[in-house]
Amino acid sequence: MTNDELKQMVLDHMELGLLENIIDMFRADTTLFPLITDMLQDERLRVRLGATALVEELQATHPALLAEQIPALGELLKFQNPTVRGDAAYVLGLLKNDKAIPYLEAASEDENASVREVVLEAISEIRGQ
Template sequence: MTKISDDEMKKTIADFIEMGHVENIVAMFKQDASYYRYTGDLLADERFMVRMGVVLLFEELVVERPEDIAQAIPFLVPLLAEETPLYVLGEVLTVLGIIGNTEAKEYLRRYIDSPDPQLSEIARYYVLCERWD
């Protein structure tokens, strides 16, 4: 059996998400939690549909596998750097908000007073959201 590289797997996941097959990716993440390591790269994808699909993926996973989703945090943190485009940063904050644990909220708190009103709004919404605590 041929082993698929990480780059090939990330491309496959992104392509499936773009085609609207998020349910297939949910099943993959449920079966193998090591796929959380791709979260940051998927959110950095230039395709809007891929980034939006990752948000949908996490909305499903928070219901079906809430105990697993925090595994994505270490792969999201590098995207909180200043050079990250704002549109990607907004998606990262949204996924951190969906994760919603104490660690994720600590990262979100850093953006409450962001000069960018959209980032500030996302951070405020999820920090004040009590549905996960």
């Protein structure tokens, strides 16, 4: 199976609601963690929501591996679609890692009011406010 086929399979399984299976896959194969950014960019709402739930679940057991995704998640704060920017900010807040602060601060003046709100909430979450 190619990387593109694997990515498509994981995203399609997420759309089908197979979150528990995907959590198990990520725990068994930590090279899958970069797919989180792909999930957050997907046009399907269920895939994006699943990505958030996946991060919430993995944060308890794999915070260091999730922290490695901060630069890629930070890049999503520049994405054209404001939904993707907001989702990325929310996920960065879930990570509660100071390394996300510079990315979030850079996005704090986003043109979209909803994104700005999520960014500020994420910063507060990380700083424990």
